[in-house]
Amino acid sequence: MGRWEPDSRGRLREAALALFAERGFDQTTAAEIAARTGLTERTFFRLFADKREVLFGGSEVLGERIVAAVAEAPDGHTPLGAVAYGLDAAAALLGEGRRDLCAQRHAVIAANPELRERELAKLADYAAGVAGILRQRGVGEMQATLAAEAGMTVLRVAIERWASGGDDRDLGTIMSDAVAELRAVAAGG
């Protein structure tokens, strides 16, 4: 290496986030993002499947982490109890990162329907992975799906609270809280 600046992916991600935050997603072309990093549009699309994906790099890592944590949850847990392990792992991973960047990213996503769609799709992917693990642990198809999907809803709501600054507590705390609320809401008549 040395022939080109390293970490094209990372530089494109940074440039994209900055431009999206500044002018908005629709008002930013892939060519502009690429130009800002000294690369070409073609390279952009080689590194990211589509323009939206540039905002979701690293999302596979989060998904894998969640699925792994659910898989490693000790036996004897209810489905939702196992999912909570995954949520803890997610909170730990996200808690490492810079909260301001996470907030900026979320503001960009919240401002654009296409990006919101993509985020939902990512969460649905995680949910599918988690549901698969739960099924391996002997949970029935329907319960596995419901527990996994509900867990990802908790993840989304908690992150939104955390990133939007409406709740100053630790992300893990917000999430445990949300799981408790989920139990409460489902327990009632």
Next chain:
Amino acid sequence: MGRWEPDSRGRLREAALALFAERGFDQTTAAEIAARTGLTERTFFRLFADKREVLFGGSEVLGERIVAAVAEAPDGHTPLGAVAYGLDAAAALLGEGRRDLCAQRHAVIAANPELRERELAKLADYAAGVAGILRQRGVGEMQATLAAEAGMTVLRVAIERWASGGDDRDLGTIMSDAVAELRAVAAGG
């Protein structure tokens, strides 16, 4: 009316479903769909915001029906109990339609990631509407969101079972069942 064939929207929807089922979503252009109905591509995009929307016409009706049913649920229900009214209304509405068409539509959607994204977005819209109603009924922000989202997950899973033919029971029955499973999965430790 009379100058042109009536119901351009409906004709485009039919043509699109047929072509998508036959060759797949990606292998079908908007111009081809339009041509099959004797219209032009420009008209297609005047009637549908984008190519995917042609498969989701009438989805606002379903959303409104669900939200209305939740709003009209008698007092004294838990949040999830009120959501169940919405699910009943959805089952009733979908039960009216032709199940084979619903199944074909779902097969097309299931076969394409972009279409799955759009479907998730529609469900998220319904959930937002339902959560709003629950909040009006005095349910807390977090519980309202969780109950509404969980309800839409039930809707999705139940429809998938029903449409894919894996479950011969009535859609309403499948859904009540799924709600019960949701309660069971959340009730446990």
Next chain:
DNA sequence: CGGCTGTTGACAGTTACTGACATCAGATGT
């Protein structure tokens, strides 16, 4: 009869994305 309205067509333009091929620094093998 004349003007207004709503639906459509025609046409040009932008941009997301793809495929095919060229380039060239650096690692690798002999």
Next chain:
DNA sequence: ACATCTGATGTCAGTAACTGTCAACAGCCG
């Protein structure tokens, strides 16, 4: 040291999703 291979990039041409603008024209209304 030399040839070669590899991997990341650039170049260029093309498709198709959308959008803006203007024209055409049946029906309706005064």
